[in-house]
Amino acid sequence: MKYFGVFVIFAYLYAAQASVYLEEKFSDDTWEQNWIYSKHPGKEFGKFVRTAGKFFNDEKEDAGIQTSEDARFYALSRKFTPFSTEGKDLVIQFTVKHEQNIDCGGGYVKVFDCSLTPEEMHGDSPYRLMFGPDICGPGTKKVHVIINHNDKNVLINKDIRCKDDVYTHAYTLIIKPDNTYEVQIDGEKVESGELEADWDLLPPKKIKDPEAKKPEDWDDRATIPDPDDSKPEDWDKPEHIPDPDATKPDDWDDEMDGEWEPPMIDNPEYKGEWKPKQIDNPAYKGAWVHPEIDNPEYTPVPDLYKQKEICGLGFDLWQVKSGTIFDNVLITDDVEYAQKALSGLKDKQEGEKKAKEALDKAESDAASENDKKDEGGDEDDEDEDDDANEEEHVPQVEETDHDEL
Template identity: 85%
Template structure:
């Protein structure tokens, strides 16, 4: 009983301590009251529209969609500030590139309270950047960038993003033990330690600046054989006159100059001679620069910690618009985040079926247009044939042409 009671207390304390700092599902048109468009000069910004898209599992499940091609997008909102000290940080949202995106971002940026939403632009300082980025076949990655000491540092691992046209959930978890996890659709795709997978701190070890390779260090595994000599008959020209060539009969030495046969590859040519290689008796192996502790390195036990978070935004460029963002969540509750996307697989399956039905309808419509076009072409052909049928007959009379109308006779 005591053990059970302790579990109940622990669960209660966890429920009390766990917090949801932002949950935005764009349930109605009031979302625009909380989100602010940037007015930063010098950029042509696009607008977001609330929609379920062209194909969907549930028409009521709407997000915000980029609506204009070849535009920057800068939209953000703030919420009550919090610190991640001693707790998990979970950043999660869904992305649907239903336009089959060719080049554009699908990520979010997380800010502290210094963000001026109306001035947000590409160089605005942020704390985290996370999410997919696609541009051509070469760039299909999940960005995970952490700001440390006012420097943006990209993860040194390559995480591939989804590049289809259906909804996918992206989740970043940063833990107080300085570890992290990246999930796509609730499944782990990458994890590790912050210090190991980002260059957030100076390296622990550096090459000893006092050390250098000894002058007598020989790192050549093989050397030319000093006993080897070039054969006397080795040297042959690379090209020789073609022995089978003859001067053309119409060649005029006075007009054309002295005739010379064309050159061909010499079958006896052996190339540049080099002595054979033998093992180097003085070989000592590859010299390894010794390392020492880096005096500039010092461990940071709370590398994970973000002292202040109170904003999130979309700061993007898209060549082809149509991306739908939804279910934006910032919390310290990993289980809550998992539950928030519990119906994702059913949503994806519904979207696939809706996409298939849409494609079939478009094909049928296109086929109907082709049939109509064919019918119109057939009608035109029939009219042309009918016109030919109405041409008056031509009769030959005594070598002269005499034309008779179809009606009226001769």
């Protein structure tokens, strides 16, 4: 019971310390009071509109902000009370619905410190983290995870594939105080590891010894030509020979056509260039491995995970085809809270799939009906043309003069 009491106290203290720094569900039009469009010159920025899209599970609950203009940059951000991640988990989570079946465009978010000025945000604005899906053609369908360290943006050195369908998906990044991380899609882990191992945030621990050189007598050839092997006397044969079955055409005129020569064919006896056979090299020492030494420029960073200040989040995107819906933005240090926030995701996805099937069927039926109407209209036009043609071919009958009766 003593240990149980300690556990309860610990759980209570953890719950009391856990914080939600930003939670945005875009539940009504007041979202525009907190989010600010960039006015940075030189680019024509697109607008977001609040909507649940063309198909959804619950129109009210599923409403988010959607990119609304094709071939546009988007720059929208908001700031909140700054915090440090020292000694805490950092969870960044949001949902993305590429309803338009996106061909090329971003679906990620950027996390900023307090130096961000929302009205001036643009592609080169410094950020602390960038996370989320990016799709462009069949070759790029990845989840970006970029960490800024010492003013340098460093991309994860693992390839994480994103979802590329038209339904809502949740993306979660968790960075822990033990310098590990986890990436989740729809609440399921898709990648994890150590920050130092999976990003080039620090110089390498080991480097090749600049003083070391491969010894001159080091033989790294696994095999060598057999010195006792010799070329057979009948080896050398021409690669091509005159066709023995060819005959001079009857109409060949030596004076007009020149001296006749038979065409050349591949020589069946040709053996190619002779090379001595290979044997094991008795002097082989194996592949030479360059020795390594400790890198004098490497210094371990025990708090590599730590962000001294987080103060803003923004969408800084380019989209060829608009229609992406962002929703359920969450920044917290509470992993369990983030997991609970996704409790209705599967129901939403199932509802979207059913709604999409119904929408597709309705559109297909409408298209078929229009095709039938068009075909019917053509038949009516043909009937009218036939009637007109018949009228043109009716012989004209002169009317009898009533006075002659």
